[in-house]
Every structure is written in C-alpha cells, then in structure tokens.
Amino acid sequence: MTPTSHFAPVPHRLSSGSPLGSTPVICVVALAGVPAFVRNTFGDGVLQRANEAALLDIEAIEDQDCFIPQLTMTTFAEAVAKQAGEEFFGLKVAPALSIANYGCWGQYILGAVTLGEALQRAVATVGFHSKGDVFSVVVADELVRVSYGSAAKGQPGYRHVACGSAGVVLSICKLFLPEHWRPLRIELDIPKPKRPQDFEDIFQCPVAFDAQAVSICLESHRLASGPARCTPRALITPEDLARSRVECLTLTGLQDIIVQQIWSQVLSGHVSIESAARSINTSVRTLQRELHREGTDFRSISNAMRTKRACELLRQTDASITEIATALGYSDSAHFARAFRHATGMAPQEYRLLGATANNGHARSDVEDQPSHP
Template identity: 30%
Template sequence: MITASFTIARGLGPLPRMLEAARGAPAVARVFHAEGVPIEIASNQHQKLPLRSLMALMERGAREVGDDLFGIALGGAMRPEDFGPFARYMLAARDVRSLLARSTRAITYHQSGTGFSIKVSNDLVWWGYRVVEPISIGRRDHIDHILKPMLNGLRRYLGDSWVPSRIEVEYGRPKWWRELEDVFRAQVFFDMPTNAVVFEKRLLDRLALRPIPLGQLITGRDLRQLVAERPPRTQAEAVREIIRLRLLDSIVDIDGAAILLGIGPRTLQRQLAGENYTYRELVEQTRMERALALLRETAEPVTAIALSLGYSEIASFSRAFQRWTGFAPSRYRCRSGP
C-alpha cells in the first residue's frame, strides 16, 4: 500500500526563478528548507517527489512573495515543454477531443493521486482536474497552477482570443475573485464538485491551429521516458524515491523520510516489513545504485562521492562498496571507465 502521491520535479516549473526574482536567493532557500525538499531538485527535473511537497512549496512560495495569484502566475509562466513528454504527448493530438482523451490516459504516467476527466452534457463539455488525495496545504495554488496551462493547451486549437464558457473550482470564493475572472477571462464558479474548464461541445472537433515545432514533437524515446517516469506503485518504490530525493542533500535518516511521506517512522517500518523490506536495506540499495552511476559516469573524487551519499568517513563508504561489489571504489572505476 502506497501512502503518498508522487509527481515529477519538473512540475515546479519556474517556481525557484520566480521566488528569486521577487525576494532573492535567501527566499528560495527558506521555502525549500521549510518543506524539507533539497533545493538541488530544481536542477534534477527527472526526480520524483511527493505531490504534497510540490503543493506545499507553491503555497509557501505564494506566502513568501505575498501574491494570492501566485499559482496562476506560475502556471501561466510554464511552457508545454516544462511538463515534459506528458504534455508533448497531449499536444500532439489532432483535435480537441483527442487532446482531452490523451490527458486522461497520460496523467497516470506523470503523477499519482490526481486525474483528468471529461463530461459532456447537452451542449457543454467539462474538462475536469481533481486531486484525489486529501491534501489541504497548497491545494488552491496547485489548482490555479493547473487551470492556466489547461486553457493554454485548448488555445492551441481554438485560438489565443478564445475564452471558455466558464471556469469551475472546488474552493470557496476568495476576496480576490474578480482578479481571478480577469486572469481567466471568464466567469468563475466556486465550491463546485471539481475543477474544470467548461466550453461548447461543438469545439471538440477543432483541429490544432498551430503545428507543433519539430523540436517538440513526441518521439519513441519520449514515450519510453514517460513510462519510465511513472510514479511509484508500492511503498518500497516510494521510499526509494524519497531516499534518492534526500540524497541530493546527502541525508538518509528515516525520520525525515517519514515526514515527507506524511506518516510516522514506525508506520513506515511496518509498511516496509509488509513488503519484506527494511528501511536500511532500501538505503543501502539506493546508495549502491547512486555510487555505481557516479563512479561510471563522472570523474568526481571518491571522497566527494562518499560525502554526497551521506557517509561521514570515506573508510565506511569503501567498506560498504567492497561489500556490494567485491571491489574498492577506485578499482571499480578503473574497470568501468569514467
């Protein structure tokens, strides 16, 4: 049983850059440190992280900047390529109907705990987005951040001047609701069952107005990457992703991992035991995977690799590496090549 939903780090988009531009580099450090997420994740876009962490970073960013529309600004600043192969697959659709259908299929490869939906009633279509996991912090900012790219995606088929019939959101009406309507260029309905862009049914067969640039066309490699980035489906897989994430800060303690998963350390240990793992085993496996990759693919000194994996002494790393592979780290590097 997996206890947390996951997404891809590229979903952060320009959040670090926006924070730095508005409040400086210390603000970026404050926001990421407060959430326990390594700031290095901004340059590791293939890394997975809990959806709750992504949403919390958005809310903390909004508070730091003092902007109630921060989520919308973030979503509006994101280009299709910022979402990776998931978005390119969607936008390669021939028409609006196919775009919506692709969104419902592809979202499970980008993140878990969310979903797109399509509802047709009379002359209207509801293209909905929902967050299944009961996450409260950052929920509104995250919803705003998704709705803007949804609108931008539809405008590839319907034109830049097109406006929806209305926007529906699950959250209550805020004080700045008129500003929301100005940004969305449509009436917004609050306290609705889901979050949706609502438009006329007759538009479903509209073809793309702008051809996708060659550099953005979906390829077989992109599709393989999309499948490879699928969110974890077991608790052991989820813990491995948390360990990979926290190794960006060279830390691997179980308490911090449990916090990011939204559970207690004992609960985490019990869940892993149910899958025949211990936390220590997963740390060892993940460290070994990372050590082998660094020794094969980089010229980074062995001492630096040991420190990056959370070892306080190179001797401890060397003993562990000898146990894993039968070789000393330097000997393994000589055999494998840089």
C-alpha cells in the same frame, strides 16, 4: 470525440487511518520552473525557507522523472505563500506554468495532431504523472469540460495546487488554439475568495468556485484544432513513458512509495528519514515499524538507492570520486568509497575501470537493480 471521463484512479487523500502505501505521489516536474519563479519574485530567502519546510531541494530535481508525495508539493507551496505574504501564491504562478515543462509526459501530450487527441493522451496516461489524480474530458452538446481532480485536495495549501492545475490544463489548450482565444469559464474546487475578480483578471475569463474539480470549459469545435505553432512534434509513445517513468498504479505498498521518495532525495543530494516520514504524514518511528513489517528498513533502501545512483554516475560521467561523493550527500570521499565497496565488493575507481573495459557496462553490480522502480 465521444464523451469520456475517469480514465485514472479516483482521487483520494491520506487520512489518519489510511495505509501508508496509499500515499498519493506526483512527478516532481509538476513544480518545474516554480523555484526560479519564487526566487525572481520573492527572493532567495523565501525559496530557501520553502525548501526547508518541504525538507527537499525542489530546484535540484525539478527536471527529473522522479516522484514525490503530494504532501511535499503542498507543503512547499504553502510555505512560499506564508513567507511571501501571498495568500494565493498558486494564482500568481499559474500563468507561468506549462505542460511543455512536464518532461516526457508533456512531450507525449503535445505530440498530438489535435487538441482533442492531446487531451485524450493526457487522460489515458495521467498514471505516468501522478498517483490518485484524475484527468477527464466530457463533451456535452457544444460544450467541453476538461477537468483535473487532484489527490492533494483537502491538504493545507491545496488552493495553490488548484490554481496551478488550472494554469497547466489551460496551457494545453493555448498551445493548440489562437492567441486571442479565452475559455468560456474556469471552475475551481476551492471556496470563493474575498476578491474573485483577481482570479478573473489573471485567467481573463469568468471563474466559478466551489466546483467539484478544476475545470476548463470551451467550445467543442475547438477539439479539432491543430498546434498553434509550426514546431516539430516529439515522437513519444506510451512505451517511451514506461521506460522513463514508473507507472504510478504499480506503487501499491509503502516500500514502493519510500523507494520513490528516497530516489528523489538521492538526486537532490540529501537523504533523510525525517523528510521521508514527514512527506507521508507520519512519524519516523511509525515509518520504521511499517518498513520492518515489509521486511526492510530505511537504511537498506537508502543505501541501495545511493549505490544505484553512484553506479550510474561512475559509468556515465567523468565526475571525480569526490564530486560523486558530494552529490550523493556523503561527508567525504572516503566514507563514500567504504559504503560503495560494502555494497558492490569493489572500490569506486575499480568499478569505473572495469565498466569501461566490459562492453556497455556488463560489470554492473546486482545492487543496481534493487529496488528497480526509479
């Protein structure tokens, strides 16, 4: 394995002068298992208030291949820390995080034959997990430095992301190495805390601070190690990733970002322009103005996303019209039926019946494909 790094875009954070379309996003599976950890450790109240701060029910969508602005992730983590009185919440949750819970991307990485191949898979496909993050591997002499640079760096709450990132990268190594293995050291790109020993106790190795990126350092011969457990490998290809998730490099405009945010909201059951605006660190008025410049508006996008999801649920589930209306955040089934008829030209039940008789859903409305990202 030769020295290699920077297969993904250089991380960047949104400043006051940045175009809204440059907002960094991340797949919500980065928070998989975190809501349950918060509930079990700190209680339902802390989880509820963190969701309220993020303006999104993370637990409702944590297993979906959808994307959220990284600001939503840091806001959620910082809210947990404040509500629980746990300054380094990210350190506390780090041992519970695993690449195995990262959906199809995690399965693709863990389908590798060796640790070296797994890390190269992560480097080459990080764009299916986030926009703006960097996954890199550098080999020098007998040392390997596996680094993760997050676009969330600089945001309030980033210290939690740094610790969590270390936990996830460490989990990749542990799934290929003996149980007794420990890193040579871990480097974190956060200021040295008052109690650095707490970090070494959690990670069970030396920890350095004020680094350029989050890094796990290990011996180079470890790259040849195969999976630590004899489990069937998932046969996942980059093409499978492309079918399951949008390639984040294609999210180049504000509308692209908002489509992803609204789709996450639709899956969680509550659509809000206030939530969308806050997630990209802007005001509702500015968001509306910028969308108008791109020839669209929040209502049109949200209606299209709701209709797309409704079509999926009508075709692929036996849920009642009332259940679907509730899942999509409508006040009642009549409101949902009116909105659906306006978008597709037919009633929900009519669409379902027509789809059942038309081979493999040929009765789909054109609106399902607009926008096409999710």
